[in-house]
Amino acid sequence: MTADPRAAADRRTFIPLDPSLAPPGTRAFRDAGGIPADQWHADQNGETLVPTHCCFCGVQCGMYLRVDRRGKVFGVEPRNHDINRMRLCPKGINAYQQVNHPDRLTAPLMRRSRDEEFREVSWEEALDFTVSEIKRIQQTHGNDAFGLLGGASLFSEKTYLVGKFARVALKTRHVDYNGRLCMVSAAGANKLAFGIDRAGNPFSDILLTDCLLIAGSNVGECFPVMTQYVWGARDRGASLIVIDPRETAIARTADIHVALKPGTDSAFFTSVLHVVIEEGLTDEDYLAAHATGWEEVKAKAAEYPPSRAAAICGIPAEQIVQVARTFARAPKAMAWHARGIEHHSQGVENCLTVINLCTATGHIGKPGAGYGTITGQGNGQGGREHGQKADLLPGGRSIMNEEHRRQICEIWGIEESELPPAGTSMMEMVWQMQRREIRGLIGICNNPFVSLPNYRVVKEGYDATEFHAQFDFFLSETAANAHVVLPVTTWAEDEGVMANAEARVVKHNKAQDPPPGVRTDTWAMCELARRLGAGDKFDFPDSRSVFDELRVASAGTVNDYYGITYERLEETGGIAWPCPTTDHPGTPRLFEDGKTYHPDGKIHLQVVEWHPPMDPYDDAYPMSLTTGRTVAHFLSGNQTRRLGALVEQTPRPWAEIHPSHGFRNGEPVRVVTRRGSEVFPALVTEAIRPDTVFVPYHWPVPTAANALTIDALDPRSKIPEYKVCACRVEHAERIDEVPAPPVAPGHVAYPETQVSRTDPLPPTAPQGRGTSERS
Amino acid sequence: MMGRTIFIDPGRCIGCQACVSACRECDSHRGKSMIHLDYTDEGHSVASLPTVCMHCEDPVAPCAEVCPADAILVTADGVVQQADTTRCIGCSNCVNACPFGVPKIDLQAKLQMKCNLCYDRTAYGLAPMCATVCPTGALFYGTVEELQAERPGVQVADTFVFGETEVRTGVAMVVPAERVQWPVPGGLPVVEINGKDVRR
Ligand code: SF4
Ligand code: SF4
Ligand code: SF4
Numbered sequence: 019m020t021a022d023p024r025a026a027a028d029r030r031t032f033i034p035l036d037p038s039l040a041p042p043g044t045r046a047f048r049d050a051g052g053i054p055a056d057q058w059h060a061d062q063n064g065e066t067l068v069p070t071h072c073c074f075c076g077v078q079c080g081m082y083l084r085v086d087r088r089g090k091v092f093g094v095e096p097r098n099h100d101i102n103r104m105r106l107c108p109k110g111i112n113a114y115q116q117v118n119h120p121d122r123l124t125a126p127l128m129r130r131s132r133d134e135e136f137r138e139v140s141w142e143e144a145l146d147f148t149v150s151e152i153k154r155i156q157q158t159h160g161n162d163a164f165g166l167l168g169g170a171s172l173f174s175e176k177t178y179l180v181g182k183f184a185r186v187a188l189k190t191r192h193v194d195y196n197g198r199l200c201m202v203s204a205a206g207a208n209k210l211a212f213g214i215d216r217a218g219n220p221f222s223d224i225l226l227t228d229c230l231l232i233a234g235s236n237v238g239e240c241f242p243v244m245t246q247y248v249w250g251a252r253d254r255g256a257s258l259i260v261i262d263p264r265e266t267a268i269a270r271t272a273d274i275h276v277a278l279k280p281g282t283d284s285a286f287f288t289s290v291l292h293v294v295i296e297e298g299l300t301d302e303d304y305l306a307a308h309a310t311g312w313e314e315v316k317a318k319a320a321e322y323p324p325s326r327a328a329a330i331c332g333i334p335a336e337q338i339v340q341v342a343r344t345f346a347r348a349p350k351a352m353a354w355h356a357r358g359i360e361h362h363s364q365g366v367e368n369c370l371t372v373i374n375l376c377t378a379t380g381h382i383g384k385p386g387a388g389y390g391t392i393t394g395q396g397n398g399q400g401g402r403e404h405g406q407k408a409d410l411l412p413g414g415r416s417i418m419n420e421e422h423r424r425q426i427c428e429i430w431g432i433e434e435s436e437l438p439p440a441g442t443s444m445m446e447m448v449w450q451m452q453r454r455e456i457r458g459l460i461g462i463c464n465n466p467f468v469s470l471p472n473y474r475v476v477k478e479g480y481d482a483t484e485f486h487a488q489f490d491f492f493l494s495e496t497a498a499n500a501h502v503v504l505p506v507t508t509w510a511e512d513e514g515v516m517a518n519a520e521a522r523v524v525k526h527n528k529a530q531d532p533p534p535g536v537r538t539d540t541w542a543m544c545e546l547a548r549r550l551g552a553g554d555k556f557d558f559p560d561s562r563s564v565f566d567e568l569r570v571a572s573a574g575t576v577n578d579y580y581g582i583t584y585e586r587l588e589e590t591g592g593i594a595w596p597c598p599t600t601d602h603p604g605t606p607r608l609f610e611d612g613k614t615y616h617p618d619g620k621i622h623l624q625v626v627e628w629h630p631p632m633d634p635y636d637d638a639y640p641m642s643l644t645t646g647r648t649v650a651h652f653l654s655g656n657q658t659r660r661l662g663a664l665v666e667q668t669p670r671p672w673a674e675i676h677p678s679h680g681f682r683n684g685e686p687v688r689v690v691t692r693r694g695s696e697v698f699p700a701l702v703t704e705a706i707r708p709d710t711v712f713v714p715y716h717w718p719v720p721t722a723a724n725a726l727t728i729d730a731l732d733p734r735s736k737i738p739e740y741k742v743c744a745c746r747v748e749h750a751e752r753i754d755e756v757p758a759p760p761v762a763p764g765h766v767a768y769p770e771t772q773v774s775r776t777d778p779l780p781p782t783a784p785q786g787r788g789t790s791e792r793s
Numbered sequence: 794m795m796g797r798t799i800f801i802d803p804g805r806c807i808g809c810q811a812c813v814s815a816c817r818e819c820d821s822h823r824g825k826s827m828i829h830l831d832y833t834d835e836g837h838s839v840a841s842l843p844t845v846c847m848h849c850e851d852p853v854a855p856c857a858e859v860c861p862a863d864a865i866l867v868t869a870d871g872v873v874q875q876a877d878t879t880r881c882i883g884c885s886n887c888v889n890a891c892p893f894g895v896p897k898i899d900l901q902a903k904l905q906m907k908c909n910l911c912y913d914r915t916a917y918g919l920a921p922m923c924a925t926v927c928p929t930g931a932l933f934y935g936t937v938e939e940l941q942a943e944r945p946g947v948q949v950a951d952t953f954v955f956g957e958t959e960v961r962t963g964v965a966m967v968v969p970a971e972r973v974q975w976p977v978p979g980g981l982p983v984v985e986i987n988g989k990d991v992r993r
Binding site: 105111704705 | 804805806807808809810811813814815817818835836837838839840841920922925926927928929930943944945
């Protein structure tokens with residue numbers, strides 16, 4: 019303690035220590051020069067580091083799973099992957115805890131009716147019962163009376179199998195997936211405008227841009243690791259425009275934060291285009307050479323002067339002018355959007371107005387200029403490319419297109435007459451369940467009881483089914499309603515690929531064997547197919563065999579995966595599709611040659627007319643309810659609500675409301691919509707519009723935002739209108755405590771510290787929105 | 794000035810608490826987080842501010858100076874270690890002495906715990922857990938030159954004033970370039986920026 023501090027200052031450098039003292043994991047790093055090479059490593063403690071990716075959001079951060087000498091995943095280590103460069107968000111850091119969580123399902127659960135308790139049975143019995151129920155329902159009510167719902171957190175191999183299993187083994191038209199609740203609006207808009215359904219630029223282009231426009235995306239909480247690109251652009255002087263009714267962490271530092279009223283995005287963007295045209299900031303040469311429909315779009319934009327749009331959007335007209343000038347005058351500008359503009363009954367149109375703006379200003383297909391949509395689920399992008407969506411066949415082929423049908427039937431070895439037509443979307447399937455048109459259902463990797471809007475309708479639909487089986491590794495709220503629950507693997511127990519928000523295909527590796535009693539989804543689907551008499555079409559011993567068929571099935575399409583192999587993915591750390599040959603480098607940036615994927619090579623601009631949200635405001639319901647995510651939880655929370663640190667970080671939802679309504683922070687308030695009401699602690703903050711209330715949606719009833727949201731759909735993408743419905747907020751007596759779920763092993767509860775948590779019922783939340791770890 | 798250390802840039806913090814989760818994962822105090830996250834303007838803004846141990850250099854580690862059991866040691870490279878478990882008597886003197894409110898006391902275990910700059914990692918050339926994962930670079934580990942190469946024009950302060958006392962720290966704070974003489978969050982006036990005394 020007498021050391022000279024000034025002298026100490028220069029000595030904080032590498033201190034060689036006795037290598038035998040290295041704590042677990044560090045020796046491998048040291049041997050690799052401080053930064054781990056992308057290989058499996060083992061140090062003297064028998065610990066192995068398996069390179070893989072996070073199982074959660076569409077950023078797909080690289081990580082190492084730490085595996086102990088008994089072969090069990092027990093920790094995480096950051097990985098220097100191109101996408102995230104060591105960074106991880108709290109979900110990624112804690113993800114490993116679900117692998118050996120005490121809640122894991124390790125034996126099939128079964129009951130013959132919903133009045134009975136579940137009992138553990140053998141796989142044999144569970145599969146036999148499932149198949150006999152499928153046969154019974156299909157023989158009595160037709161093949162289409164049985165449906166299949168997949169998920170976009172599955173590896174692409176498994177999503178390919180879901181589509182094939184539905185059409186070839188179940189022979190039903192009714193297959194869809196929970197990506198329907200995610201980015202299908204952006205997909206629809208991109209397909210209409212560009213003939214290809216993916217983001218136009220890689221994340222790294224954000225670093226090169228001069229103006230970054232982020233619309234309807236709480237990047238800091240939903241895609242935290244993407245923030246490094248945003249700040250990187252800021253470091254180089256890029257201006258930042260954020261469109262969001264809330265002042266999120268990203269909006270807080272923006273040059274222009276447009277806090278528009280939920281449900282008015284297309285009016286806003288069309289008006290921005292109006293100003294761009296008025297001020298002569300359009301790129302007419304680019305438009306003439308590369309776009310169709312410009313005259314019509316221009317005429318429509320003339321109808322949206324800032325004065326009109328400002329009234330619709332509830333913002334100052336000057337902001338519209340400011341955004342137009344900043345975006346259009348920037349040498350290179352980019353627009354990224356997410357669910358905030360996509361979760362609407364006009365979700366496709368909202369995205370189209372963004373595309374119109376990018377095209378009109380010539381900000382397309384260049385380093386630092388373009389558009390992108392940020393996928394919510396890890397495989398939100400890849401999850402729909404290979405045929406689990408109601409209207410799509412593998413390779414993004416249309417199930418309505420004769421030629422496409424013929425091609426796929428040839429690969430699958432079936433007659434074209436055997437291939438069912440397009441089915442309906444996820445929410446529509448639930449309505450069909452309510453009407454008993456669909457009487458049996460298998461759900462794989464989804465939790466509609468929390469994630470679909472209008473909970474009452476969802477519950478009625480599921481309750482009306484005669485048979486319901488669910489694949490999951492935890493007993494989700496939806497699985498708890500099933501007749502059969504099949505325990506399947508986590509992402510760490512199998513290998514496979516996912517495509518992230520940049521359409522970069524990355525490979526996940528197997529880190530441990532599944533617990534006894536647990537099987538892969540691939541195995542379970544193939545077994546069911548065998549029992550249904552289609553075994554010869556489902557001879558897939560592992561993921562690799564599925565991937566090889568998927569590659570062939572996608573060859574020659576826009577979503578071409580043919581050139582992508584497991585080996586190449588391991589070597590390169592990821593390849594963006596299209597990648598037609600095994601020596602093709604992939605396509606990180608689209609349209610560099612100025613050509614789109616339409617036959618004429620042009621961008622097809624679309625005219626958009628704004629219309630109000632589906633749930634009208636009136637005196638009883640004067641405010642907008644909008645929903646979203648928190649940084650600690652993922653989607654329906656089935657995975658993250660069980661992990662101690664994440665539960666501690668955000669234990670329960672809240673209703674975020676402006677101080678002008680007179681509520682006190684933490685006070686119980688009742689949020690009422692036309693579909694029901696629920697009580698939340700109020701989080702009073704100026705960081706939200708006075709006419710808007712925000713509730714995060716990761717929790718089941720009795721604190722489920724989706725018990726309140728409306729099941730109105732976008733007519734084209736069939737995405738539900740999660741981001742706006744009419745509501746009111748009233749004073750409530752008390753908040754019912756929701757019992758806390760069990761937490762993961764290895765999680766040590768925070769030690770009792772000298773300064774205790776003061777508020778027994780804090781309004782809860784991260785981000786300056788309530789609880790913080792004060793101690 | 795300083796060698797490799799942590800730079801805190803509150804302007805970038807998105808309050809995600811990845812640092813809090815990551816700190817729980819490092820091996821020296823597995824399961825417990827040694828990082829504070831403060832919300833500086835609750836009800837008005839989502840602004841947040843991470844605090845790790847500042848590894849005070851001058852006066853050297855007030856926590857260590859007041860420790861009656863000589864449990865807090867400062868290594869030659871200036872890292873103020875957490876209390877030696879065999880010596881710590883859980884008296885809380887360090888908690889009261891720290892000008893930044895960093896050390897924590899586990900009352901049951903009668904043990905002090907604090908950030909030790911991930912000595913288990915930094916000693917082997919690895920960045921500390923929190924600064925490795927921080928998605929935004931609000932926590933940055935490296936030299937000031939590395940920081941400035943990544944963020945042109947960035948200004949950092951490593952001297953803070955508490956009344957009459959000036960404290961120079963091993964961990965530094967990024968201050969907005971155009972506001973070098975403004976108080977940094979937490980109300981501590983900055984007196985030295987990039988090694989220059991800005992009061993003169
Ligand atoms: S959830 Fe997303 S941002 Fe967080 S670690 Fe996983 S992939 Fe990265
Ligand atoms: S990880 Fe970084 S951005 Fe997130 S709370 Fe910590 S310091 Fe802030
Ligand atoms: S440097 Fe290490 S011990 Fe200190 S706060 Fe960061 S992660 Fe925790």
